[in-house]
Amino acid sequence: MIVTRFAPSPTGYIHIGNVRSAIYPYLIARQTQGNYILRIEDTDQARFVEGATELIEDTLEWLGLEWNEGPIVGGPTGPYFQSERKAIYYAWAQKLIDMGRAYADPTDAKTIQSYRDECTEKKIPYLYRNYRPTETPEWHEGIPLRFKSDPKPRKWRDEVMGDMEAGPEVQDDIILIKADGLPTYNFAHIVDDAEMHVTHVCRGVEYLSSTPNYLALYEAFGLKVPKLISLPHILGPTGGKKLGKRDGAKSVTEYRTDGVLPEAMLNYLACLGWNDGTEQEIYTKDELIQKFSIDRIQNSGARYDETKLLWMNGQWIRKIFDEQGVEALFARTEGFWPDSANAYDDQYKKKVLSIIYDRLKTLSDLRVMTTYFFEDPIINTDMIFSNKFLKKISEEELSELLQISAKKIESCEWNPESLQNTLNNLLEETQRKPAELFSLIRIGLSYAPFSPALHLTLDTLGKNTSLSRLHQTITAIENH
Numbered sequence: 001m002i003v004t005r006f007a008p009s010p011t012g013y014i015h016i017g018n019v020r021s022a023i024y025p026y027l028i029a030r031q032t033q034g035n036y037i038l039r040i041e042d043t044d045q046a047r048f049v050e051g052a053t054e055l056i057e058d059t060l061e062w063l064g065l066e067w068n069e070g071p072i073v074g075g076p077t078g079p080y081f082q083s084e085r086k087a088i089y090y091a092w093a094q095k096l097i098d099m100g101r102a103y104a105d106p107t108d109a110k111t112i113q114s115y116r117d118e119c120t121e122k123k124i125p126y127l128y129r130n131y132r133p134t135e136t137p138e139w140h141e142g143i144p145l146r147f148k149s150d151p152k153p154r155k156w157r158d159e160v161m162g163d164m165e166a167g168p169e170v171q172d173d174i175i176l177i178k179a180d181g182l183p184t185y186n187f188a189h190i191v192d193d194a195e196m197h198v199t200h201v202c203r204g205v206e207y208l209s210s211t212p213n214y215l216a217l218y219e220a221f222g223l224k225v226p227k228l229i230s231l232p233h234i235l236g237p238t239g240g241k242k243l244g245k246r247d248g249a250k251s252v253t254e255y256r257t258d259g260v261l262p263e264a265m266l267n268y269l270a271c272l273g274w275n276d277g278t279e280q281e282i283y284t285k286d287e288l289i290q291k292f293s294i295d296r297i298q299n300s301g302a303r304y305d306e307t308k309l310l311w312m313n314g315q316w317i318r319k320i321f322d323e324q325g326v327e328a329l330f331a332r333t334e335g336f337w338p339d340s341a342n343a344y345d346d347q348y349k350k351k352v353l354s355i356i357y358d359r360l361k362t363l364s365d366l367r368v369m370t371t372y373f374f375e376d377p378i379i380n381t382d383m384i385f386s387n388k389f390l391k392k393i394s395e396e397e398l399s400e401l402l403q404i405s406a407k408k409i410e411s412c413e414w415n416p417e418s419l420q421n422t423l424n425n426l427l428e429e430t431q432r433k434p435a436e437l438f439s440l441i442r443i444g445l446s447y448a449p450f451s452p453a454l455h456l457t458l459d460t461l462g463k464n465t466s467l468s469r470l471h472q473t474i475t476a477i478e479n480h
């Protein structure tokens with residue numbers, strides 16, 4: 001049985017890269033009847049942030065990455081918080097002590113620093129094993145416990161990076177248990193992965209350089225090495241270096257509040273560094289599960305492109321509307337409407353959504369793109385006078401055009417087809433181009449940089465509102 005895990009540290013900020021590290025092991029587990037475990041790596045107390053675990057759980061739930069074992073759901077290999085697994089780590093540490101492969105290290109910080117300085121001075125790599133103390137006390141909590149390394153050439157296979165090898169120069173007496181009594185990541189993850197029967201370790205490539213030390217630990221314990229899958233860094237938009245907060249990449253939480261759909265986030269991140277070799281770009285979760293394969297994960301960094309994410313989100317908004325209907329998309333829009341929309345019923349909001357959805361990149365675009373459907377816009381005749389299609393037309397003519405239009409529209413039956421016909425007749429009657437006449441009416445109704453097709457805008461706004469806005473605009477032009 002395939003067992004994977006997502007093992008985040010609860011530091012409060014969910015980086016785009018963290019989420020990708022959650023998605024791939026999920027897909028790998030779901031391709032078979034595998035197990036996907038959530039394990040909270042909270043042994044670094046200095047980095048611990050209140051509420052961070054809940055944020056991780058909430059984000060996974062939002063993305064639809066349900067875990068089979070972990071916090072909330074429990075499971076046979078828990079607890080799933082490393083801070084609650086101390087007894088387990090101590091038992092495994094004892095095994096190493098008994099084998100003569102771990103020792104309590106009484107060396108103080110100052111002495112350790114002097115070893116470091118010495119190496120810097122001599123320009124040689126700092127390896128603690130060269131300073132291994134000769135006298136070591138019996139181990140007890142409060143003294144760091146170190147691994148007694150056995151440096152030798154090591155070869156291994158990384159499922160993404162290929163065949164790897166490393167010499168003794170990168171293997172050392174790493175700390176297993178810190179002075180605060182908690183295990184290091186290096187030690188704890190080996191124990192946990194073994195206890196939790198993890199078969200595939202999928203994590204960031206930053207752990208690749210420590211792998212020789214991990215191999216030494218697997219060997220000391222006589223453990224089978226799980227499949228190692230190192231995910232390359234996500235690079236900033238210009239490529240070259242790792243994506244950082246400064247590159248403008250938001251946390252997943254921020255994208256969520258901005259109205260990015262979980263389907264789009266999942267789709268985008270899954271394809272950031274993986275492709276199935278076809279041109280397909282939009283994948284549902286089920287398609288990803290079906291098509292994902294470890295051997296098509298790229299081994300070089302993938303460039304983060306927010307524009308692409310937002311494009312994909314627009315595609316997903318359309319997909320949900322087209323395939324599941326207005327009801328399904330409307331259900332996602334709560335909290336994204338302008339405040340003035342509160343005074344309107346759902347029926348009306350759905351109508352607005354139906355004519356605007358294909359222009360949305362995020363749900364929060366609703367706030368700026370639909371305001372004029374819920375409140376009269378502020379009249380700004382400059383928008384008319386400076387419009388590229390209208391600036392050559394005199395103010396008298398503009399006012400006259402609007403009057404003719406208002407009159408025609410007033411006698412029109414109020415439905416999209418009749419409105420469309422009326423608008424076409426108006427073109428003939430006024431001998432104006434659509435860009436001229438329709439821009440004028442459009443601005444007069446909305447004073448917005450964009451609005452949906454004119455007959456639909458009129459239909460949705462209703463007769464009274466439409467005519468009253470057109471007359472206000474006529475007055476404003478005349479009083480100019």
Ligand code: GLU
Pocket residue numbers: 006007008009041189202203204
């Ligand atoms: N706790 C580690 C991190 O958040 C996880 C690495 C791993 O998946 O083993 O980077």
